Amino acid sequence: MEKTQNNRAWFLVLPVLVLVAFSAVIPLMTVVNYSVNDTFGNNEFFWAGLDWFDEAVHSDRIHGALLRQAMFSVIILAIEVPLGIFVALNMPKKGFWSSFCLVVMALPLLIPFNVVGTIWQIFGRGDIGLLGHTLAAIGIDYNYTSDPFDAWATVVVMDVWHWTSLVALLAYAGLQSIPQAYYQAARIDQASRWAVFRYIELPKMKGVLLIAVLLRFMDSFMIYTEPFVVTGGGPGNSTTFLSIDLVKMAVGQFDLGPAAAFSIMYFLVILLVSWVFYTVMTNLDRQEAK
Amino acid sequence: MAQITLKNLAHSYLPNPKGEQDYALKEMDHVWQDGGAYALLGSSGCGKTTLLNIISGLLRPSHGRVLFGDRDVTDAATAERNIAQVFQFPVVYDTMTVRDNLAFPLRNRGQDAAYIKRRVDQIAKMIGMEAMLSRKAQGLTADAKQKISLGRGMVREDVNAILFDEPLTVIDPHMKWELRTQLKQLHREFGHTMIYVTHDQTEALTFADKVVVMYDGRVVQLGTPEELFETPAHTFVGYFIGSPGMNFLDARVSGTHAMLVSGAGVDLGDDHGTPSGRVQIGIRPEHAVLTEGQGLPVTIRRVEDVGRHRILRAELEGQPFNIVQPEGQPVPALPRVAFVPGKINVYADDWRVAPQGRAA
Numbered sequence: 108m109e110k111t112q113n114n115r116a117w118f119l120v121l122p123v124l125v126l127v128a129f130s131a132v133i134p135l136m137t138v139v140n141y142s143v144n145d146t147f148g149n150n151e152f153f154w155a156g157l158d159w160f161d162e163a164v165h166s167d168r169i170h171g172a173l174l175r176q177a178m179f180s181v182i183i184l185a186i187e188v189p190l191g192i193f194v195a196l197n198m199p200k201k202g203f204w205s206s207f208c209l210v211v212m213a214l215p216l217l218i219p220f221n222v223v224g225t226i227w228q229i230f231g232r233g234d235i236g237l238l239g240h241t242l243a244a245i246g247i248d249y250n251y252t253s254d255p256f257d258a259w260a261t262v263v264v265m266d267v268w269h270w271t272s273l274v275a276l277l278a279y280a281g282l283q284s285i286p287q288a289y290y291q292a293a294r295i296d297q298a299s300r301w302a303v304f305r306y307i308e309l310p311k312m313k314g315v316l317l318i319a320v321l322l323r324f325m326d327s328f329m330i331y332t333e334p335f336v337v338t339g340g341g342p343g344n345s346t347t348f349l350s351i352d353l354v355k356m357a358v359g360q361f362d363l364g365p366a367a368a369f370s371i372m373y374f375l376v377i378l379l380v381s382w383v384f385y386t387v388m389t390n391l392d393r394q395e396a397k
Numbered sequence: 398m399a400q401i402t403l404k405n406l407a408h409s410y411l412p413n414p415k416g417e418q419d420y421a422l423k424e425m426d427h428v429w430q431d432g433g434a435y436a437l438l439g440s441s442g443c444g445k446t447t448l449l450n451i452i453s454g455l456l457r458p459s460h461g462r463v464l465f466g467d468r469d470v471t472d473a474a475t476a477e478r479n480i481a482q483v484f485q486f487p488v489v490y491d492t493m494t495v496r497d498n499l500a501f502p503l504r505n506r507g508q509d510a511a512y513i514k515r516r517v518d519q520i521a522k523m524i525g526m527e528a529m530l531s532r533k534a535q536g537l538t539a540d541a542k543q544k545i546s547l548g549r550g551m552v553r554e555d556v557n558a559i560l561f562d563e564p565l566t567v568i569d570p571h572m573k574w575e576l577r578t579q580l581k582q583l584h585r586e587f588g589h590t591m592i593y594v595t596h597d598q599t600e601a602l603t604f605a606d607k608v609v610v611m612y613d614g615r616v617v618q619l620g621t622p623e624e625l626f627e628t629p630a631h632t633f634v635g636y637f638i639g640s641p642g643m644n645f646l647d648a649r650v651s652g653t654h655a656m657l658v659s660g661a662g663v664d665l666g667d668d669h670g671t672p673s674g675r676v677q678i679g680i681r682p683e684h685a686v687l688t689e690g691q692g693l694p695v696t697i698r699r700v701e702d703v704g705r706h707r708i709l710r711a712e713l714e715g716q717p718f719n720i721v722q723p724e725g726q727p728v729p730a731l732p733r734v735a736f737v738p739g740k741i742n743v744y745a746d747d748w749r750v751a752p753q754g755r756a757a
Contacts, residue, residue: 291455292488294475296502296549306490306501 141367159368169369171344172352173376179348180327183266187323188316190267191274196308198279209279212272224336227265231337251338255345262334262346269333270323277319281312317388321381328377349373399466399557401429401452401590406461408447414459421447423614424460429558432588434581436605438595440637444614445594449560452592453482465557482560483550487542487567491535495526498534499548506553520548523579539567547576551583558590565600577604598638610634626681627740632747635679641708641719643742644685645677650743650750659714661693666738667752672745682708682719684740687728692735695720697728 142159144152163169194212199205215223231251233239242249251261285307293303331350334340340347340355347355353373357366407424414420422444429435429452437445450456451463454475462471470478481502490498499517508516521527524544529537534545543564550559561580565573581604584591593604601608602622610618610625610633618630629635635643648655648663651671655663655678663678686692687709695718699710709720713734720734743750 288484288486288488291450291475291482292484292546292549294455295453295480295482297476297479297505298501299505302501302505306492310490310492 138367138370141363142371145364155364159364160372162365163368163372168344168352169349172347172349175345175347176328176349179263179266179330180324182263183270183327184320184323186263186267187271187274188320191271191319192278192312192316194271194275195278195282196304198275200283209276212275215269215272216276218269220332221336223265223269224333227261227268227333228337231261253342255342258338258342258346261337265333265337266327266330270326274316274319274323277315278312281315282308285311313388317385320388321384324384325377325381328380399468399590400431401558402464403427403429403452404462404464406451406458406463408444408451408456408458408460421614422451422458425616427609427616427619429590429592431590433590433607434584434605435590435592436595436601436608437592437611438598438601438608438637439611440596443611445596445611446562448611449482449562449592449594452558453480453560454478455482479553479556480558480560481550481553481556483546483562483564485563485566487539487546489534489537489542489545491533493534494530495521495532495534495537495545496530498545499530499552502549502553516552516554520552523551523583524548524576540569540572543567544572544576554587556589558592561591561593563595564593565595573600580604598640602638610637612637628742628749629679630749632677632679632744635681635742635744639681639683641682641721643679643681644713644718645679645744646714646716646718648676648678650676650678655741655743657693657714661714663693663736663741664738665741665743665752669743669750669752672743672750674746677744679742679744680736681740682721684737685718685720686735686737687720687722687726688733688735689729689731690733692733695732695734697732700728 143155143157145155145158146152198208198212218226230236231239231249233243233250239249239251248254249257251257289307289311290303293307298306329350330348331354334346334348335351335354338346340351353366353369356362356369404426405424406422406427407420408422409420411419417423437448439445447456451458454463454470454473454477458471462469464470465478490501493501496517499520500513503513503516517530518527521530524547526541526544526548529541534542537545547564550561550564565576568576577600580591580593583589593601595601595604606621607619608622608625609616610631612631612633618625618634620628620630625634625638629638629643632643632645635645646657648657650656650665650669653665653668655665657663665678687695693713696712697709698712701708701710704724706724707722709722709728711718711720711732711734718734722728743752
């Protein structure tokens, strides 16, 4: 068949280009602009070169936030991924209860972030919160506003509560796509429950788990609203993650230059880590095919 | 190894089956002799796979019992039954190598490493995959994967039976022949009970000593290939076995004589009494002879030359009628067809009426 060549078709892409330009490219360039300039007000800017980047790289404050951020992401991934798989494995596969579970599981995902934060903020309070009050009543000293460990525990449990569903739903979708014949063959081959998981379910879930890990990594690495509402980054700086610190710097202290340099590096870190994740996991895939 | 007995077995996929039509398997009693090579033949959807899954325990029958030897295994799990089954479409463990795939059932039974290695090598040789043992199973072609599935089915020596569910569907024709021969040899060597499901009659007849023909959830005939050919117990068997299948003509039968709809008479050779219901006579195309003088007038519509013989697509009494004519014989100008006496079967409501005074 003859293909019609008409370059005017490119005009059809124009609206998207304009939208992307205004929503992403131009704001991002503004940030780039701030990151290489300094100002003393009055909208007057001076060229600062890479000074802000240099400062950010050597800042103890940012190092601390980065370390806490990395710890947070590692902890919640280490909990949510296995827990999500476990939940998915134990969900009913069909019938009324399967739909029921799906709806219940989806509920936390539908709650706005600041509402999630507020829920846990109140839930954990010692005076009126069900959790805080109950813990106090059974003699556990729990106070997320003054104890760093309690604050961390609250923030981590909150994230697990909020996002494990996502991993579980993705894993469940992966499990549902496994043909019945695999389970039948495993029964014929007298495979143990563990072997079925290790050699059938896990390999077939790998694709969706990769997506789950990527999504959860990116989201958790950018987390802001929920810990901000619950702990405000405290006590002290103990739950100040990168986003919280960034907002403090940019909006609280109005240090636009350092904040811009910080946010560009933040963006690059997420991009880099996601890319590494993705490449490593897809390469594993390819090696196995050989 | 054990004899497998199905006792009053029936299965319905519905929770509350109302009538017979709700049953995927109608009630049956059946014994699979220890060490037999059976083919389970029937068209798609007749309950072959259901029956197989009940024997292997993947499915619990809604009625009746399954016995291995004297032991009732109706409620026993698949693993407990120690049975092998190969499915229609390949199932391989993607992340394992071919070797690990083949060794998997043995490892699950905790066999020792030296034995596993020996046995895996033996099976790999049989399915022609020695060169690929260290490869990952992922990314292999469908027929390579199916060979692995077959190998996994055959790797255990102590299984009670090996069930094959149309295993050669995805294999190319040359390899099909090869593998079927291997299966047959394996059967001779180890004497496993083998049940081979297929809808391909050539496959069934070359593989099995005994062929079980199923139709609409029922076993309609169990017999040797010769019995199925010469004396089909049901019109379905007559139609399904043979290429082309048996010809059927409506008739009225009394004693040794049959009268067709047009009033023409046919000599049956044997006394069939006076069956009632819908009565038909069945004649194999191989037992119909073209003549010039005697017999019934027939119209030839088409001639198909298939090598050693010719298939004549004809019309008799306004109905299609097939004749197999040996090579080198002419088609007469005014053809008539005669039937070999004693080779005519009589059916009442689709079931064969045995001639009187002669064993069925």
